[in-house]
Amino acid sequence: MDDQTVLKTTPLHALHLSLGARMVPFAGYDMPVQYPAGVLKEHLHTRTASGLFDVSHMGQVVIRAKSGAYEDAALALETLVPVDILGLKPGRQRYGFFTDDNGGILDDLMITNRGDHLFVVVNASCKDADLAHMKAHLAGCEVELLEDRALLALQGPRAEEVLAALWPDVVEMKFMDVRDALLHDAPCIISRSGYSGEDGFEISVPADQAEQIAKALLEDLHCQPIGLGARDSLRLEAGLCLYGNDIDTTTSPIEAALEWAIQKPRRAGGHRAGGFPGAARILDELANGTARRRVGLKPEGKAPVRAHAKLYADPEGRTELGEVTSGTFGPSVEAPVAMGYVPTRYAEPGCQIFAEVRGKYLAVTVTALPFITPTYKR
Numbered sequence: 001m002d003d004q005t006v007l008k009t010t011p012l013h014a015l016h017l018s019l020g021a022r023m024v025p026f027a028g029y030d031m032p033v034q035y036p037a038g039v040l041k042e043h044l045h046t047r048t049a050s051g052l053f054d055v056s057h058m059g060q061v062v063i064r065a066k067s068g069a070y071e072d073a074a075l076a077l078e079t080l081v082p083v084d085i086l087g088l089k090p091g092r093q094r095y096g097f098f099t100d101d102n103g104g105i106l107d108d109l110m111i112t113n114r115g116d117h118l119f120v121v122v123n124a125s126c127k128d129a130d131l132a133h134m135k136a137h138l139a140g141c142e143v144e145l146l147e148d149r150a151l152l153a154l155q156g157p158r159a160e161e162v163l164a165a166l167w168p169d170v171v172e173m174k175f176m177d178v179r180d181a182l183l184h185d186a187p188c189i190i191s192r193s194g195y196s197g198e199d200g201f202e203i204s205v206p207a208d209q210a211e212q213i214a215k216a217l218l219e220d221l222h223c224q225p226i227g228l229g230a231r232d233s234l235r236l237e238a239g240l241c242l243y244g245n246d247i248d249t250t251t252s253p254i255e256a257a258l259e260w261a262i263q264k265p266r267r268a269g270g271h272r273a274g275g276f277p278g279a280a281r282i283l284d285e286l287a288n289g290t291a292r293r294r295v296g297l298k299p300e301g302k303a304p305v306r307a308h309a310k311l312y313a314d315p316e317g318r319t320e321l322g323e324v325t326s327g328t329f330g331p332s333v334e335a336p337v338a339m340g341y342v343p344t345r346y347a348e349p350g351c352q353i354f355a356e357v358r359g360k361y362l363a364v365t366v367t368a369l370p371f372i373t374p375t376y377k378r
Contacts, residue, residue, distance in 0.1 A: 010056035011150045011210040019225050027124035029057040032227040039229035043331040046196055046234055047372075050156035051226035052217055059127035060146040060204055063118040063138065073118050076138045077111070082253065082276045084263035088113040093176045093191050095261050097253060098133060103278030103285070104249035105256065106133065108241065110202075112178045112191065119178070119189065121151070121202070123243045150210035155200030155234070157375060158222040163190075163201055166216060170201070175376040183213050195231065197238025197374045236337055237330045239296060239369030245307060246294060246325040246339055252278070254285035255341065257294045257369075262286070292322060293347040296369040297338040297355070299362055304329045304336040305355045311340055312354045315361045321346055321353060330371055337371045338364070 007030040016023065021032035032054065034042060045051055065072035074085040083096035090113050098106035107126035112119040122130040127145070134143045154163055163170045167181045170190065178191040186209040194200035205213050217223050232242070241247045247256045265271045268283050276282075299305045305327045313319040327338030338355075346353060351366040 008057075010054055011207040012054045012056060012214055015211050015214060016054065016225075021225070021227060024228070026228060027057055029124065031057060032225070034227040034229045035225050037224065039227070039233065040331050042224065042226045042230035043233050045224050046156045046198065046226055046230060047332050048157065049222040049224070050154060050158040050162050050200075050220075051196075051230070052214060052223055053153040053155065053226050053231055054150075054214075055153050055202070056150040056207075056210065057124035058151050059122040059124065059130060060149050060151060061120040061122060061131065061134070062142075062144045062146060063120060063134065064116070064142045064144075066140055066142060068116060070113065070116055070118075073141055074113070076141050077118060078266070078272065079275060080133070080137055080277065081111070082262045082266050082279070082282060083111065084265045084272075085111060085113075085118070086272070087263070087265060090115045091178050093178050093193060097247070097258065097261070098130065099253065099276055099278040099282065100249055101277050102249070103252045103281035105243075105247045105251055105253060106130070106249060108243055108247060110191070110193065114178070125244055146204075148207050149204050150207045152203045152205060152210070152214060152217070153194055153196075153200065154203065154217060154223070155194045155196040155198045155226075157199060159198070159200040160377070162217055162220045162223045163203075165220060166213075173377075175199075175378055184209065184216060186213060188213070192377065195238075195240055196234040197240070197370060197372050198234075199375050199377050233328050233331060236326050236328055236339065237332055237371045238374060239339070239371065241294075242326060251294070251341070252282060252285060252290065254282060255290045255292055255294065259286060289344060291344060292341045293344050294325070294339060294341055295347050296367040296371060297324065297327070297340055298365045298367045298371075299327075299336040299338060299355060300364070301362065302329070302336065303357065303362070305338045305357055305362065305364065310356045311342060311364070312356065312361060313346070315354050315363070317354070317356055317361050324355060333371050339369070342366065
C-alpha cells in the first residue's frame, strides 16, 4: 500500500472501533458511516434526543493579521468571500463560501470573529486547496491549520442538556454564538451551530483529550454516537448543501439559492460592494436572477431518487431539465427527499417534473426547503 492510499485517522478512531462502527473511506479519512443501531435509528435519535458526530476530518484554520487587528484580517478575508466579515461581532459565527473568478463556489465554510483573529472551519475534501488559496491571497495574514485539534458535533433537541452537564453556561448561548469553555479542564471552542437542522453545537477540542470528552458526553443516556450516513440524511432533510454534490465550481451562490448568506454591505450599493472573486457575475445574478435554481424535490411513492438522476419536464423523458444532486429516504418525513437544479421557470414549489429511475419516469414535486422545521435556538 503506497502513501497515497493510506487513510488518515481522527483522534477518535479507536473509540469508533470500540463502539462497533462500520468504517468507510471519506475525504481521505477512515470514518464511521454507521454504528450497530443503523442509519435509520441514528437519524431519528438525533431528531428526538441527541447525537454525537466525529467531524475531526474538517479543517480548523486560524487567520491572524500581521498587524494584530481583527479589522485587517476581516478585510483580507473579504477579498475571497462575498460575506460581511468586518461587521461580524466578537463571539459570533457566519456561514460563507470561497468563490472563483467565474462566480463558482470553491468551498463553503464557517467563519468566527474570535476578537483579535478569525477562526474558520472548512470541508475536509477541500482542506488542502483552501489552505493554499488563503496562504496565496492573504499576504498580510498568518494562516495556520490547527493540526492538534479534534472537532465534535453534538446535535439534537437534548444537546444543550447533555453539554450542560459538563459546562452549565451553555444555556446562555444562542444560534451562531461562539464561546471558550473548559470541558474536563480541556480548553474548548464551542459554537452553537451544526449540520442537522436541529439545535446543537460544534466543539473544537484538543486532540489528546478528544476521546475523554466524547466518552463523557456519551455517558448521558440521551446521547448516542452517529455516523456519516445519518449525518447525510439529516442535512438533506434540513435543505443544507454538501460541497461536491449540491455546490461546486459549476454552481454560483445565487443558482444554489444561497443569496441569504451575502449581506447588504457586499451587495450593489453596499459600503463594501463587490471586491470578491466572481463579483461581476454574482452581483448581476442578485439583480437579474439566474437561468437555473437549486430546489427541493419530493418524489412520489417510497423509492428514493438518488444523486445524478436526470430530471425531465415530461413523463416520456423528452425535455431534460437538469439532475438530482442529493437524494435519499428521509426518516423524519417518512418519504424520499432530494435536491437538484432546474430551470428557474420550473423552480416554483408545486411544479411537477419527472425523474428517471431505472428507465422509468417518476413524478417529482418541486418543494420549498427545508423538508423539516429547524429548531435552532434564536
